[in-house]
Amino acid sequence: MTADLEITRLGESGGKGFEKVFAFLRERLLAGSLRPGDRLIPERDLAAQLGVSRPILREALRALTVLGVVEIRDRVGTIVRRPDPSVLNDFFTFAFAQQAEVIDDVMQARIAIECQAVRLAAERATVSDFEKLQQALARIVETIDDADAGGVADFEFHRAVVTAGKSETLIVLHQSLSGILMRSHRGRRELLQVFDTMKTYLIDDHRRIFDAIIGRDPEHAEKVLREHFAIGDDFRRRAAIGEPGRRSASS
């Protein structure tokens, strides 16, 4: 369906062109005049009705695009999108990137998200989730000797945990934060730092997390996951100071 905008007295709208248009569209979007799935009228017409040129109208539409509010489909039209939190990725990428020193800080947020998610997972996980977790766990065992693939498997397991939590918001935040960590040097290095003593830690810890979820024990699940992060951090810390870490994992 095409949403025909009721344009009324545009001249008095404050702002200079872009600001005016953007504000107008935002109002329509937030008020609900424009609903997900609606298709805006053609750019030329809309620009004319709003009293601005097409380039300016497009600036506003593009701005709404990066906000995930609308989607401009080539040779089709501009349609209102269903609020999709995934656009947060772009934002977080900018917000936290380039600040290498905040990686540890971002990690804290990831821990926060996962610890909450694992609780929810223990309550909400379905049989399907169990299977996914099982597979992820198996993958970790399989790739235990491959640094790269192992890192991916590790990440996938954690992602499966969060997914099992069934919280869209947590899933989105986790995805965003993971992206940041992935891009960081430390994040990549982490994937490579797999010495022998780490293998059992990796496998056993993840299995315990899995068991806790299966056992529907949120409290224990979080506890185990939290320890998992603590130990991982310990490993990373040792690696950072140059200690080979060939000794046992006893702190």
Next chain:
Amino acid sequence: MTADLEITRLGESGGKGFEKVFAFLRERLLAGSLRPGDRLIPERDLAAQLGVSRPILREALRALTVLGVVEIRDRVGTIVRRPDPSVLNDFFTFAFAQQAEVIDDVMQARIAIECQAVRLAAERATVSDFEKLQQALARIVETIDDADAGGVADFEFHRAVVTAGKSETLIVLHQSLSGILMRSHRGRRELLQVFDTMKTYLIDDHRRIFDAIIGRDPEHAEKVLREHFAIGDDFRRRAAIGEPGRRSASS
């Protein structure tokens, strides 16, 4: 200072105009070639170097603007901004507008953030933080009979807790999530649902959280905070189904 972009082999960059430019700028921003405070070269020059027209270049710049990455100053230039979390609010306004059903989900994320933050707070809080928390606590007691002010005081306390955690990432996320919850109907209603039995709950719970932080006990702090949320959720649930909730707060 003016950041002169080293343009190299632009033709091969994938994407169609806007996408190409946006990707290029994003890469520069993320890589650190462009740092906060830097001023981009004039639009005309930049457009020429990137091989696109000025309108397209402006679309990309405008997109970066809504992401809070750069700031276009009229008749001055485009300068790279320091990551400013405040733009998240504008963003979330769209992302979760009129989607009341996701409020509970967002709340899960808030719980996640705060539970992690309170742990950190118990470890990192300074004397200054203690004072802030003390004041926030006192404010809660003062405004216990005022629904509006009380709601604000409650929020301020939680904010103080997160702040005391000294994690920029958690602070940013908390602020954003709080913004969403504030704007929601349920969020506002929550502030109004202050029946008598809730008063002691409000005061006692927050005091216990405060004590746990003072006592440098992360484990206990999280436990208390989590219970606090659970009870609050219980209150809200009862209010939602119409039960006056005059009974005691026992489970």
Next chain:
DNA sequence: ATTCATACCTTGGTCATACCAGAATACATA
């Protein structure tokens, strides 16, 4: 030499027009 007023250049803000390519649609044909 210092101060200050003025003209000039720069730079973002905007508009109008034009062309392209492909999706959507209408229409003619088998």
Next chain:
DNA sequence: TATGTATTCTGGTATGACCAAGGTATGAAT
């Protein structure tokens, strides 16, 4: 009715131009 083709519609992009005000250099006045 089914199908292939021509037309229209729509976004994607490029040019060139004009405006207004911030910056700056110039030069006169002190």
